[in-house]
Amino acid sequence: KDKPYWFFRYLPVNWQVDVIGINARPAWFYRFEKDILRFYIRQPLSILSKSEQCDLILSHGSQSSLVFSMLRKLKKRKKARHVVIDVGCMNGGKESGLSLQLVKSAAKELDGIIYHASIQKRFYQKYLPWLIDKAFFIPFGVQTDFYYPNPKKTEENFILSFGSIKRDYHTLIESAKMLPGINFKIIGPQKLEDELPLNVELIPRVPAITLRDYLWKAKLIVLPLPVFNYAYGQMSLLQSMVCEKCVIATKTPSTIDYIEDLKTGIFVKPSDAGDLKEKIEMVWKNEMMRKKIAQAGLEAVKTKFNEERMAHGIYEVIRKVIGEP
Numbered sequence: 155k156d157k158p159y160w161f162f163r164y165l166p167v168n169w170q171v172d173v174i175g176i177n178a179r180p181a182w183f184y185r186f187e188k189d190i191l192r193f194y195i196r197q198p199l200s201i202l203s204k205s206e207q208c209d210l211i212l213s214h215g216s217q218s219s220l221v222f223s224m225l226r227k228l229k230k231r232k233k234a235r236h237v238v239i240d241v242g243c244m245n246g247g248k249e250s251g252l253s254l255q256l257v258k259s260a261a262k263e264l265d266g267i268i269y270h271a272s273i274q275k276r277f278y279q280k281y282l283p284w285l286i287d288k289a290f291f292i293p294f295g296v297q298t299d300f301y302y303p304n305p306k307k308t309e310e311n312f313i314l315s316f317g318s319i320k321r322d323y324h325t326l327i328e329s330a331k332m333l334p335g336i337n338f339k340i341i342g343p344q345k346l347e348d349e350l351p352l353n354v355e356l357i358p359r360v361p362a363i364t365l366r367d368y369l370w371k372a373k374l375i376v377l378p379l380p381v382f383n384y385a386y387g388q389m390s391l392l393q394s395m396v397c398e399k400c401v402i403a404t405k406t407p408s409t410i411d412y413i414e415d416l417k418t419g420i421f422v423k424p425s426d427a428g429d430l431k432e433k434i435e436m437v438w439k440n441e442m443m444r445k446k447i448a449q450a451g452l453e454a455v456k457t458k459f460n461e462e463r464m465a466h467g468i469y470e471v472i473r474k475v476i477g478e479p
Contacts, residue, residue, distance in 0.1 A: 161295075164465035172208075174201050176218075198222035208234045209476050212468075216244045216257075223260035235475045237266040239468075243274045243384035244282075254281065261285060266475045268468060270294040271385040273407035290471045293411060294385065295464030296392040298456060300362075304397055306370040311337060313434065314372035318342035318359060320386045322378040322404065328427035330354050333434060338376075341368060369397040374437065374444065379404040381424050388412060392459050395419065395451035400444040402433050412459060418451040 157163050162171045177196050178184045187194045198221045205211055205226070211234050213219030219238045226232060244261070245253040261282050267289040269275070278289045313336060315326055323340060327348045330338045338354045340346075350356060360368075369375070375394040379387050386408050394401045395418070403409050405421035413419035420437065423429045437444050457463075472478075 161461050161465035161468060164462050165469055192217065193221055194218045195221060198225055202226070206231070206233045210234060210472060211236045212472070213238045215239070215241050217242075219264075220244070220257065220260040223263040224256075226263050232263075235265040236263060237268065237471065237475055238264060239268045239270075240274065241270060241385045243269075243271075243277050247274070247277055247383040249277075249281070258282065264288070266290065266471060268292050268471055269385065270388060270411075271383075271408050272411050273383050274385070277383070288475075290467070292464055292467035292471065293459055294388040294392065295460045295462070296389060296396055296455065297461045298396050301366060301369070301393060301396045302398065302452065302456075304370045306367070308371075309373045310371045311373055312371075313338045313374045313376050314341070314368055315339070315376045315378060316341040316365060316368070317377075317387065317390050320380060320382070322380045322425060324348055325425050325427050325430060326376060326378040327351070327354060329430040329434065332427070332431045336434070336438065339368065339372075341365060366397070369394060369399065372399060374434070375399045375401045376430070376434070377401060377403040377409075378422075378430070379406050379408065379424075381406050383407050391419075392455055395448075395459075396455040398448045398452045400437055400447045401451060402430070402437070412454075414450075414454075417447065418454045419447060 158171065159173045165171070174197060176194055194217050197218045202222070202225050213222065213236065216238065223236065244257045248254055258281060264285060265288065267278065267285055269289065269291055270293060272291050275289065275291065278286050315338065323343070323346055327350065330353055331351050334351070334353055336353060339357060340354065341357045342359055343356065344358055346356065377387060377391055377394065388408060391401060391403055391409060391412055402420045402422055403413060404424050406424065413421060415421045420433050422433050
């Protein structure tokens with residue numbers, strides 16, 4: 155509140171930033187855009203008429219940016235530069251079909267891409283080669299002062315997992331069944347397809363400040379992820395690390411840039427309940443190992459994966475794109 159939005163707080167004060175959000179009203183049309191079309195129409199339309207009054211349009215995600223790029227094709231004179239923070243590898247990294255052709259067409263209007271998972275570079279090299287020199291890997295970063303320091307130093311005996319989408323809770327639950335003496339809490343989903351064993355508690359979505367309390371209290375964090383070739387789950391991972399917690403995370407294209415195995419976190423094989431069980435057992439009663447990894451993870455966020463560092467990286471890309479010395 156009363157502060158610039160997100161990482162913009164770290165940009166020069168003489169920059170004027172207008173933030174245009176997604177219109178969620180009426181709810182039925184928002185759901186139609188989000189769940190049926192899978193891209194947003196009203197947001198790009200709302201800014202099209204005034205877009206050329208800007209020096210730069212910075213889009214977050216492709217669901218609006220690609221529509222906006224297609225609409226800009228209709229304009230004869232285009233002053234503003236357009237950069238996309240591409241969190242989902244344009245179309246989810248799909249390598250065929252109509253969506254790929256639309257991506258190729260829309261991407262010709264882009265002046266730059268920022269991405270948070272290094273694997274996405276392969277997609278750009280293969281399908282958007284004219285943009286490869288304008289594609290910049292900037293590691294994702296989280297706000298540190300909201301989570302650290304942790305005033306609740308006394309841990310409670312439970313493992314925490316959280317997140318509503320792009321999670322492999324089936325594998326987590328299968329591991330929990332093999333560890334009946336350990337309590338698990340899952341925060342986010344309203345329900346799961348798997349039948350929950352007695353040692354697993356499902357908690358619906360909670361406010362950020364409540365989630366932070368759970369993070370502070372947890373003895374161990376487990377982040378079970380499916381495998382996609384783009385960025386996802388990174389915020390949850392880094393939030394856990396900055397709370398000075400040992401994190402076990404699935405080794406995926408989204409996490410490999412952010413964890414040094416057995417140093418700043420612990421990797422587990424995808425969809426492998428047995429491997430997850432073994433990794434949990436390895437650190438559950440080994441407080442020294444948990445603390446060492448937790449401290450190293452915290453240091454990694456403070457030095458490499460924080461919001462301010464990400465902002466400076468984005469700032470340098472913006473300067474390069476608009477030609478500011």
